Amino acid sequence: MTSFFRTAFYGFCLLNLMSGAALSQDQAASPTVEAIVKTKVVVATRVLPPFIIEDGGNFSGFSADLWQELARRARVEFTWKKTSNVKEILAAVETGAAQVGIAAISITAAREQQFDFSQPMFESGLQVMVQNEAEDDFSMRKILGFFTRGAMPYLLGLLALLIIVPGHMVWFAERRHKEPAFSSQYFPGIFQAMAWALSAAAGQQNNSLNSRIGRLLSVAAIFISLLFLTYWQAELTSSFTVEQLQGGINGPEDLPGKRVGATTGSTSAIYISSHGSTLQEFQKIEEAIAALEAGKLDAVVFDAPVLLYYAANNGRGKVRVVGQIFRKENYGILFPRDSELRKRVNEALLKMREDGAYDNLYDRWFGVQGGQRI
Ligand code: GLU
Numbered sequence: 001m002t003s004f005f006r007t008a009f010y011g012f013c014l015l016n017l018m019s020g021a022a023l024s025q026d027q028a029a030s031p032t033v034e035a036i037v038k039t040k041v042v043v044a045t046r047v048l049p050p051f052i053i054e055d056g057g058n059f060s061g062f063s064a065d066l067w068q069e070l071a072r073r074a075r076v077e078f079t080w081k082k083t084s085n086v087k088e089i090l091a092a093v094e095t096g097a098a099q100v101g102i103a104a105i106s107i108t109a110a111r112e113q114q115f116d117f118s119q120p121m122f123e124s125g126l127q128v129m130v131q132n133e134a135e136d137d138f139s140m141r142k143i144l145g146f147f148t149r150g151a152m153p154y155l156l157g158l159l160a161l162l163i164i165v166p167g168h169m170v171w172f173a174e175r176r177h178k179e180p181a182f183s184s185q186y187f188p189g190i191f192q193a194m195a196w197a198l199s200a201a202a203g204q205q206n207n208s209l210n211s212r213i214g215r216l217l218s219v220a221a222i223f224i225s226l227l228f229l230t231y232w233q234a235e236l237t238s239s240f241t242v243e244q245l246q247g248g249i250n251g252p253e254d255l256p257g258k259r260v261g262a263t264t265g266s267t268s269a270i271y272i273s274s275h276g277s278t279l280q281e282f283q284k285i286e287e288a289i290a291a292l293e294a295g296k297l298d299a300v301v302f303d304a305p306v307l308l309y310y311a312a313n314n315g316r317g318k319v320r321v322v323g324q325i326f327r328k329e330n331y332g333i334l335f336p337r338d339s340e341l342r343k344r345v346n347e348a349l350l351k352m353r354e355d356g357a358y359d360n361l362y363d364r365w366f367g368v369q370g371g372q373r374i
């Protein structure tokens with residue numbers, strides 16, 4: 001009996017203990033679970049296709065989709081805060097107006113001093129974009145530019161001299177001859193004489209002159225025209241090669257002294273202003289590209305995937321990306337210093353890389369599109 005009661009008593013205590021333990025486990029666990037479920041953050045972003053695309057108040061694009069999946073996996077509730085540029089994203093996270101920043105934010109040494117970044121979420125880099133001038137596009141600006149470049153103005157001046165001076169000399173000389181080759185009236189005689197000088201400069205002499213000075217000049221013209229034509233040809237060739245065939249800017253080495261656009265506060269803006277080009281900053285990369293298309297800029301330097309995406313879509317045929325990626329950069333998700341969220345987001349990001357979700361997302365946005373990988 002005693003042993004029955006003792007067993008029952010112990011059994012009762014054990015049960016109590018177990019439920020108590022279970023209860024206290026629950027009580028201990030619930031605030032943590034609550035905290036995870038209820039983490040609410042504001043995420044600062046900016047529109048930058050194909051990373052952030054705004055459609056009807058919603059955000060899509062590689063970075064927006066990535067963040068949505070990361071937030072789901074890390075159990076983070078969030079609201080978007082739209083800003084105008086990367087500078088404003090940094091400011092929002094710095095002031096605490098946002099707890100996360102995501103778009104196409106390059107991880108740089110200077111930013112790392114002030115903020116914490118996630119693991120790299122995308123490999124990027126800077127590239128150059130120029131206006132696409134079709135080879136048969138002979139705009140007035142192009143033609144004028146062609147005649148005002150290099151030694152061309154001097155050659156044109158020399159040609160004018162070679163027409164006016166010898167033209168007058170032969171007209172005067174011929175006029176005195178009994179059988180003049182040109183009309184002895186100043187008009188139209190001088191025009192005939194200058195036409196002779198022009199064809200002489202071009203290496204062709206149609207009229208044979210009768211005066212002694214005229215004949216002497218005809219012989220001199222053979223040598224002068226030879227020199228002149230050789231020089232003219234060399235100048236034309238170099239002018240064509242530099243401007244027409246290669247388009248002038250083929251990479252970052254051609255940018256010093258040029259008008260180059262980028263977005264406000266971006267890594268490309270810093271690059272441009274520290275490499276001898278005239279920087280023009282824009283809020284949206286589309287505005288910079290519009291200025292390029294309008295001939296107000298010579299080039300745009302920006303993140304390669306953004307430029308390639310534009311060139312393959314809206315900018316097809318209007319712009320082209322030249323040269324290699326000349327500065328590699330990684331994008332990261334931005335957090336304030338010592339954010340406890342970073343570890344959870346990093347874990348989710350690494351898991352996405354391991355289980356293939358990252359690759360699927362990458363292919364969705366950067367896969368083969370219309371035969372062209374962007
Ligand atoms: N990757 C650039 C940066 O972080 C993007 C700038 C931008 O969003 O315009 O500076």
